[in-house]
Amino acid sequence: MADTSVSRLARLRHAAGYTQESFVTAFAREAAHLGVDASVSVRQLRRWERENPPPLPHPSQQTVLEAMFGVPLTEMGFDVPAHRVTVSAPISDPEEVKRRTFVADAGALAAAALVPARPGPRIGAADIARLRARLDGLYQMDHTAGSVPAMTQAHRIEDEITGALGAASYTGRIGRELQTMLAELHGHRAWYGYDGGRIDQGRAACMEALAAAQLVDNPLLQVSVLETLVLLAIKADRAWEAASAVENAYRLATRAGAGHTVHLVIALRDANVATHTGDLSGARRALSRAVSHQGHADTDAEVPNWAQFVGPFEVDYATADMYVRAEQPRRAVPFLRAAVRGIGGDLARNSASYRVKLAGVLLDAGEVDEACAEMSAVLAVCGGISSPRLLGKIREFQRSAAKVDSAAARECGECIREAVRGGTT
Structure with a gap:
């Protein structure tokens, strides 16, 4: 039996693996990610967990709490007034319209869209952080041990993410994070198809990754998939597909305001296509762009994980490839x-x-x-x-x-x- 002397909020915190001190740190980090002006102290957290009923969090604190734990504030043990309950209701009754706001606050809606309405584990920010660490670890595994063991690990992570998407309960923001990670995993599988010589499987994974990245409206993630598609299309002798992927990558990078490092990767893929087709003048132009972007790459404030491998050595390698061709x-x-x-x-x-x-x-x-x-x-x-x-x-x-x-x-x-x-x- 559950210990009724422990508050629901404390049980959620323990389940997520936080001490009171680490929770305060994670709360501040999550607020920054959400763009919400909210904070909490250890003293205030203790009051929330000790008092019955606990003091009601401010609306901004509510947004962060619901994002972290993936449950509405009411399920954390708080007495929440009707206008702060993060659910939606029908508006067909004209009398009801007079007695409540027309729609809930947009931030509350984003935090409260629990999916699905059936029994299952709760997925919150701490679960996302653990999955993210494992997903990011695939880059290191691939670089050091190769694509074969990385593929095995990727399948395990993918099963966990698809299982959560299909059976767990989570907020809309958490769901978006899960879908984004799934798109990244499809992108990893596309690369493993290229590295393993399974070109058709790699291209199929690219299509899945592009669709998933479009669903979460992440243009930089689409660019990462397209740069792998270029390599796969060249191997499949589909130069027109590779060239189209390059053009779309340029367009998406411009839309996203991408930095020099991302544009460097695209320029290198542009050079790959030109070299493959024997357009050596085009290859030289693309490599000149790559050299220019490389010279300004240190001004980038942030570089996506998938682009962090690139450097001057890639430009030298692509130049050598042109001379070999x-x-x-x-x-x-x-x-x-x-x-x-x-x-x-x-x-x-x-x-x-x-x-x-x-x-x-x-x-x-x-x-x-x-x-x-x-x-x-x-x-x-x-x-x-x-x-x-x-x-x-x-x-x-x-x-x-x-x-x-x-x-x-x-x-x-x-x-x-x-x-x-x-x-x-």
Whole structure:
């Protein structure tokens, strides 16, 4: 049986994992996110939890409390006057219209739209924070361990979010957060499709992500999906789709007032499309825009998680790709070397991928010994990365090296066979 000596508000706080002190901090943070001028002290919280009935919170405090716990104020143990109860009612009775406000306060409506009206767990701000931390952790997992384990974790998070959306009770604001995270997860799955060579699955995930991002009217999230769609469309040899995705990304970024870093990502995807189609003049123009945006990226006040991977090394890599497409591998080499030096160790999967690319270009440039030394260095460090795309690049190098009559190339080929057989990637 529940301890009736503990107030409903205290039980909600305990269930959300807050101490009284941490609740006060979380309350201030949530008020800032909501744009509400509201605060609470530990002393006031103790009065709310101790007194019966507790003192009624101010309307602004009510908005924050309902957003944090995902329940109306009445369910927290407060005696709430009728005009402050956050529910809607029919207005067909003309007598009723005379005795109440025509509609509830817009802020109250946003906080009180509980979904659905059936038994289920309550989802509040603390639950959202925990899901958000796990979702953000997918970036690090993908970069360090590869897309295969990240995909497994993404499916677990997706099941939890869709379960909450379908069976839990939550406010309208919490529901929007859940839908936004679901759109992000679809975007992650699109990338995993690209990394795993499952192009059709990746494109399908892109379509789901775009629809979900449109439903929550999040243009920057749509941009993040479109930049992945560019890569998938290029792999599917759908250059027109990739070019359309770039144009839409530019439009959405302008609408959202995006900073230089987001525009840098789009410019790089623009260069990807131009390089793929052999439009080297277009690639140079896109790369010039990328260089300009990179030079101003430090002025961005905020950068979305999905754009934080980008940096000068991406510009160097895209420039090298242009020279490879122009069949000038020797001109590509210094840009690839700069990219490998600049990417850093925290992006392990991409770092290994860059080095494999460098090894392949060195081989094309006739620098066989250096190419094989670079590949051997990759094999020594990529054992914990599970990425089908990286493995495919390594095997592509293996096939190219097999055509070279060189002791170093033969030895390197044997090392790759041993690594692949041992499950290195």
